[in-house]
Amino acid sequence: MVLMDFALSFAKFGFDSMKIYKHIFVFLSVLLLFTGCGKTLQKKIVGEWHSEPMENVSIYAAFASDSSFELFQKVGDGRYRRYSGTYILDKRSSTVNGTYSDGTSWATAYEVQYDKNSDRMYFIPADGSGEGWEFVRESIPSEVCDGSILPVKSSEAYDKVLWLL
Amino acid sequence: MIRFVKIITAVAVVSAIAVSCADHSFLSTEKINSAGTKVINSPDYAADDILLVRFAGEVPAGLEDIRPVFTVPPRNVEAARKYGLDGWHIVKVKNPDLLQARAGELAAMPEVIEIQYSNKMVLASGMGHPYSPSSRVSAYDGPFNDPYLADQWNLINDGDPIFANNVQEGADISVRDAWTLTGGDPSDIVAVCDTPVQYNHPDLAANMWVNDKEKNGLPGVDDDGNGYVDDVYGYNFVIGKGEITWDVPEEYGHGTHIAGIIAAVNGNGTGVCGVAGGTGASDGARIMSCQLYEGDYAEAGSEQTAEAFVYAADNGASIIQASFGLAGGTYKSDDAYMDAYPLEYRALKYFLDPSNCNSDIIDGNIAVFSAGNEFQPFSSYPGALADCISVTAFAPDFIPSGYTNYGAGCNIAAPGGAFYEGNLDEAENRSCILSTYPENKGSYAYIDGTSMACPHVSGVAALGLSYARKLGKRYTRDEFVSMLLTSTDDLYAYIDGRPRYINKTLYKSSNIYIGKVGTGAVNAWKFLMQIEGTPWLQTTVGQTSALSLDPYFGGASSMMTYLSVSVSDQAREALGLKEEPAIKDGKLVINCTKAGSAKITIDAVGGGSDLGGGNATGGYKISKTVSIISRSSVSASGGWF
Numbered sequence: 001m002v003l004m005d006f007a008l009s010f011a012k013f014g015f016d017s018m019k020i021y022k023h024i025f026v027f028l029s030v031l032l033l034f035t036g037c038g039k040t041l042q043k044k045i046v047g048e049w050h051s052e053p054m055e056n057v058s059i060y061a062a063f064a065s066d067s068s069f070e071l072f073q074k075v076g077d078g079r080y081r082r083y084s085g086t087y088i089l090d091k092r093s094s095t096v097n098g099t100y101s102d103g104t105s106w107a108t109a110y111e112v113q114y115d116k117n118s119d120r121m122y123f124i125p126a127d128g129s130g131e132g133w134e135f136v137r138e139s140i141p142s143e144v145c146d147g148s149i150l151p152v153k154s155s156e157a158y159d160k161v162l163w164l165l
Numbered sequence: 166m167i168r169f170v171k172i173i174t175a176v177a178v179v180s181a182i183a184v185s186c187a188d189h190s191f192l193s194t195e196k197i198n199s200a201g202t203k204v205i206n207s208p209d210y211a212a213d214d215i216l217l218v219r220f221a222g223e224v225p226a227g228l229e230d231i232r233p234v235f236t237v238p239p240r241n242v243e244a245a246r247k248y249g250l251d252g253w254h255i256v257k258v259k260n261p262d263l264l265q266a267r268a269g270e271l272a273a274m275p276e277v278i279e280i281q282y283s284n285k286m287v288l289a290s291g292m293g294h295p296y297s298p299s300s301r302v303s304a305y306d307g308p309f310n311d312p313y314l315a316d317q318w319n320l321i322n323d324g325d326p327i328f329a330n331n332v333q334e335g336a337d338i339s340v341r342d343a344w345t346l347t348g349g350d351p352s353d354i355v356a357v358c359d360t361p362v363q364y365n366h367p368d369l370a371a372n373m374w375v376n377d378k379e380k381n382g383l384p385g386v387d388d389d390g391n392g393y394v395d396d397v398y399g400y401n402f403v404i405g406k407g408e409i410t411w412d413v414p415e416e417y418g419h420g421t422h423i424a425g426i427i428a429a430v431n432g433n434g435t436g437v438c439g440v441a442g443g444t445g446a447s448d449g450a451r452i453m454s455c456q457l458y459e460g461d462y463a464e465a466g467s468e469q470t471a472e473a474f475v476y477a478a479d480n481g482a483s484i485i486q487a488s489f490g491l492a493g494g495t496y497k498s499d500d501a502y503m504d505a506y507p508l509e510y511r512a513l514k515y516f517l518d519p520s521n522c523n524s525d526i527i528d529g530n531i532a533v534f535s536a537g538n539e540f541q542p543f544s545s546y547p548g549a550l551a552d553c554i555s556v557t558a559f560a561p562d563f564i565p566s567g568y569t570n571y572g573a574g575c576n577i578a579a580p581g582g583a584f585y586e587g588n589l590d591e592a593e594n595r596s597c598i599l600s601t602y603p604e605n606k607g608s609y610a611y612i613d614g615t616s617m618a619c620p621h622v623s624g625v626a627a628l629g630l631s632y633a634r635k636l637g638k639r640y641t642r643d644e645f646v647s648m649l650l651t652s653t654d655d656l657y658a659y660i661d662g663r664p665r666y667i668n669k670t671l672y673k674s675s676n677i678y679i680g681k682v683g684t685g686a687v688n689a690w691k692f693l694m695q696i697e698g699t700p701w702l703q704t705t706v707g708q709t710s711a712l713s714l715d716p717y718f719g720g721a722s723s724m725m726t727y728l729s730v731s732v733s734d735q736a737r738e739a740l741g742l743k744e745e746p747a748i749k750d751g752k753l754v755i756n757c758t759k760a761g762s763a764k765i766t767i768d769a770v771g772g773g774s775d776l777g778g779g780n781a782t783g784g785y786k787i788s789k790t791v792s793i794i795s796r797s798s799v800s801a802s803g804g805w806f
Contacts, residue, residue, distance in 0.1 A: 056701070056762065057794070059805050073805045076792045077698020083804040100802040107798035107806065123806075130760060130797035149694075 044118045045089065045096065048140045051123075053133035060140040063087060069098060072144050082148040095126050203272040204280045206505045211282030212466050213261035217508055218271055219252045219278045230257030234468045234508070236405065237392025240479040244518045248511040250475065252278065255468055281508050283466040292417050293602050293610025294594045299327055308344055309445065311368075311429075313437045313609060316599050318561045319426075319580035319621065320438055329561040329596045333659055336563035336686070338579060338621050340440055343628060343689035348431055349441030349450040350631035354523065355427055355484045355623050356399070356477035358470070359420035361411040362454035363603045364398040366421060368436035372428040372443065373398050374451040374481070379407065391480060399454035400476055402469040411603055415460035418603045422612050423488055424452045425601030426620040427627065436609060437600055440624025440689070441631065450627035453482050457489070465489070471512035478516040483524035483630065485516060485532040486623040488616035490548050493541030493570035498780045502546040509547065517552055519642075526633045529642035533623045535615035542572035542681070543782060549574030551777035551785065554646065557682040558582070558618035561596050563659035565678040569615055573782040576772035577650050577683040579625075581618035582611070625649065625689045632693045647787040650771040652692035653685025653719035683772040684787075685721035701792040702753070705799045706741075706760050711752040717789045718769060723751030726775075728768040728786075736763035740795050757795035764792050 043065075051059045060072040060080070071083040087098035089112075097109035110123040110132070124132030217234060224231060234253040239245035258267045268280050298313060305315030314320065321341050324334030354374050364373045379397045382388025386395075393400050395407030404410070411421060431438045432445020443449030455473040457465040477485055496502040503510045515521060519529045534548025536557045548555035555574050558566040558581020565571065566583040582597035598617040602610035626649055633640065640648075662676045699717055704710040714722040727748040736742070741759035748754070753767070770776055770784040777783030800806060 053805070054762070054794075056792075057805070071804055071806065074700075075703065075794060075805070076701035078694060078700050079697055081700065081803070083802060085804075098806060100800065100804055102802055104800055104802040106804070107796075107800040110806070125798060127798065 044114050045112065045121065047137055049121060049135035050138040050140075051133050051135040059135075060138075060144055061135065062140060072140060072148050080144050080148040082145075082150055093126075096123075203277060204268050204282075205507050206281050206284065208265055208268070208282040210284045211264065212285055212464075213264050214258050215283050215466070215468075216256045216258055216264070216268055216271065217281040217283055217468055218254050218256050219249070219280070220254060220276050221252060221278050222276065224254060225274060225276045228256065230259075231255065235472055235475060239475045239515060241515070241518070241521050244515055244520050245475075247518070248514045249279075249507075250471075250511055250515055253468075253471075253508065255283075279507075281467060283468055284506060285464040285466055293422060293606065293612050294597065295607055296594070296599055296602075296609040296611055299595065301325065301327065308341055309432045309438055310434045311431060311436055311438045312434075313599060316595065317437055318595075319582070319598050319617075320440070322561060327595055331562040331564075331663075333561070333563040335654070336559065336561050336580075336656075336659075338440065338625060338687055338689050339654070339691065340625075340628075340689040343693050344431075344444065346693050347628055347632040347635060348444035348448060349428060349624075349627055350634055351448060351451050352525070352634070353441070353450045353484070353627045353630045354453050354482045355441075355450055355486050355627055356453045356455050356473070356482035357420055357424050357427070357620075358455040358457055358473050358477070358485060358487045359423055359489065360416060360418070360458045361401070361409045361420050361456045362398070362424040362452055363411040363418075363421045363601070364409055364454060366425075366601055366604060366608070368429045368433065368601050368608075369421070369424055369452065371430045371433070371447055372439070372449040372452055374453040376480075393476070396480075399456065400473075401456040401459070402473050402476075403456060403459045403465070409454050409456055410459055412605055413460055416603065417460075418606055418610065419458075419488070419612070419616065420454065420456070421603050422598075422600045422610065423486065423616065423620045424454070426598065426617060427486060427624040428452050429601050440621055441627035450624070450631070453477065453480070467506060467508045471508045474509070474512035474516045478518075478521040478523070478530065481523050483522070483527075483530050484623050484626055485513075485530070486620055487532065487547070488535040488614075488619045490534055490537055490545030493537040493539045493545050494543040496546045496549075497543060497573075497782055499550050499778050499782065500780050502550065506547070510550075513547060513550070513553070517642075522642075524630060526630045526638070527640050527642045527645045531626055531642065531646065533619055533626065535619040536575045536682075537570040538568040538614050538616075539570055540568055541570045544570055544572070544574030544576075546574075549777065549782045551783065554622060554650070554785070555683075555772070556615060556619040556622045558613070558615045559656055559682070559686060563654075563656045563686065564663070564675050565656070565660075565682045566613065566615075566618075568613075569618075569678075569682065571678050571681040573773050573775070574777060574784070575681065575683045576785055577622060577653065578656055578686045579618040579621035581615050582613035584613060622649070622687050625652075625687055625692055628689055629692050629696055633696050636696065638696060643786075643788065646785060647771070647789060648695040649687070649692055650684045650785060650787055651717060651719040651722075651789065652688050652695055653683075653721055654688050654691075655720035655724075656682070656686040657721055657724060680724050681773065684725065685719045688720070691719070699792070701762065701794045703794050703796060703799045703803065704755055704757055706757055706795050706797050709754060709756040711749065711754050714751070714753055714767070714791070717767070717791050718787070725751065726770040726773070726784075727751075728770065728776075729766075731766040731768075733763075733765075736765055736793075739763040740793060753791070755793065757793070760795050760797055762792065762794040764790050767791050 058074045062070045072080040085100040095109045109126040113122040121135040301315040307314045318328040322337035378389035428442045429439035431442035441450035532553045536555045537545030544555040557578045558569040560583040594611040597611035597613040739761040740757040746755040769787045771787040772784035775783040
């Protein structure tokens with residue numbers, strides 16, 4: 001959008017050199033500001049998080065700056081199941097969406113909110129399908145990572161389960 | 166090829182003189198005053214020189230050549246009485262021609278409650294096939310330093326065609342990863358009821374059950390006071406002595422081979438690995454040798470088998486490993502077997518009784534039997550009994566072995582191997598099972614059969630006990646066995662109709678096995694994962710979902726027979742169920758109208774389409790609690806996002 005605004009301004013005001021410099025300055029300033037904002041937004045989600053969105057469910061998530069994520073989830077009993085994939089932050093709407101490494105999409109996009117110190121993060125289903133849940137910034141315990149196994153879909157045999165040690 | 170145990174000829178059903186099938190009261194006093202109902206089985210295959218007679222109270226004076234069946238009375242007097250094991254004696258009959266007449270005489274005595282002919286079972290001929298290490302051995306880099314593990318496809322099948330032309334990678338018991346969690350535990354004792362185990366075999370000795378008081382005691386003295394003299398590694402029920410006679414010339418090593426499959430010592434730098442053979446720290450399961458046979462063509466009578474079962478119960482075994490039985494189809498219901506072999510049956514019930522449980526993990530001992538090698542559509546008995554596990558066999562291509570029994574009474578499959586004639590030239594042995602063998606016969610050998618499949622399941626059961634102990638978990642026996650029977654791979658997916666061969670003879674298409682060799686191929690890793698806990702199934706609010714039950718019922722869950730789905734009112738409310746969940750095409754069909762979580766119970770048949778017990782032969786009743794979580798949105802990947 002910023003680029004588009006700049007292009008329109010550029011076309012409107014012509015090639016006057018002062019104006020060009022002025023607009024370049026404005027463009028660079030805005031670009032710098034926006035990039036900074038982007039980095040800030042990105043930084044907020046980047047890191048390791050823990051959530052217990054409901055009873056008997058425990059989730060650890062790691063969002064990396066390269067837009068990849070890892071999810072360690074234990075629903076009920078047994079070990080943590082390990083998922084991975086990529087995510088996209090929509091800065092304008094403050095939503096995050098993603099795709100698992102098997103090509104399936106997340107169930108929905110989530111509106112992301114943070115507390116003042118960015119120590120807590122809230123995922124709220126963007127489709128209004130239900131209540132969100134809270135993450136707390138927390139390192140993923142090594143036993144969760146080391147002891148996890150690859151996901152078992154309800155539609156999939158255990159044959160795909162691999163030991164990751 | 167080894168053929169484990171066969172009855173000498175076909176067996177007829179119990180004659181009219183047997184007790185009514187409907188009357189299975191072990192303490193029935195009606196029998197006492199009715200001479201006609203005291204002889205409780207058929208004499209067709211009986212030893213001709215003895216009768217097994219149960220007396221009420223003291224043995225009458227004047228009877229000669231008589232001794233108790235049990236060297237010592239069963240330790241648990243109450244359970245022994247409960248199952249009618251008290252009062253049994255062996256009465257010698259001098260003239261074989263007068264066996265039935267003598268039974269009639271004894272039946273007329275008021276002190277006699279019941280009489281059983283001692284039906285014999287024999288081990289068919291067969292020897293192990295010699296082993297020479299393959300080219301894989303020198304280069305193998307496995308989880309343990311036991312070099313011959315390279316040739317044990319049954320434990321780790323990497324798909325090398327040296328094992329079979331159509332070998333399937335993963336056609337094994339998936340124990341490699343399981344070993345990273347546990348290798349077994351010395352407190353789990355497996356009673357190998359078979360030919361003798363070479364207790365001092367270098368690859369077995371460290372995992373033998375050792376009765377230290379007898380080992381360190383005086384020869385000829387019952388040092389531990391258990392009634393059995395010199396029972397250091399078990400007992401020889403053939404000759405009634407503590408000496409395990411593995412080195413007699415005619416002994417062919419069946420029991421030693423089986424012992425190695427269960428618990429050959431892992432990580433000792435020599436030989437093979439065993440399923441529950443430890444991790445190289447003297448921590449494997451323990452083998453107790455209950456010798457029922459001696460030498461080729463040996464026979465085991467009813468009294469010997471019964472005493473072995475009682476000995477196992479009274480001396481610490483939590484698993485009976487029994488690769489013997491009657492030919493598949495000899496009996497076609499639990500009742501028929503029970504009537505023909507009452508003493509063994511009762512001794513088995515004694516072993517299984519919760520009051521005799523020797524495990525700190527489960528509330529009852531476990532009995533594992535081979536399904537039999539007659540290519541019959543029935544499991545062999547006693548394995549076919551509803552409360553025993555009957556094990557069928559598959560080969561390195563994941564296809565049931567051509568000889569294995571299948572159908573009613575078969576519970577689960579395991580590697581039993583097969584000779585693939587013409588496929589592998591000189592290496593065809595490599596499709597069979599490699600294990601320990603008596604040192605005087607080569608130390609290691611190949612054998613195939615359900616006899617070999619069976620100890621894989623015994624070993625996996627021992628691994629499960631060990632891992633549950635590590636995690637501090639306890640189960641009922643039914644819960645434990647249900648987990649074991651549902652920790653499987655779908656071997657049916659590999660059946661492609663190719664014919665099976667036995668000794669170069671074409672058998673039928675392998676399609677006949679589809680759905681009939683049990684719940685699937687046993688998988689040690691999945692079993693340990695079930696012990697850790699089973700993940701919940703996720704479903705979406707407002708949608709009718711068909712959920713695979715693989716995590717709960719194994720890789721072949723879609724082929725199982727389900728009996729019922731039970732939902733409590735609380736669960737119905739929590740999930741907003743307006744229609745009852747049901748099983749369709751092997752999947753759980755459920756429609757939750759609100760988000761929540763709850764548990765429901767699903768019952769299924771563990772092997773085949775009908776439950777066993779009573780007047781039927783059938784599968785083990787499996788009951789699993791399935792946890793459901795209903796959410797507004799669920800990704801198809803199963804991930805929470």
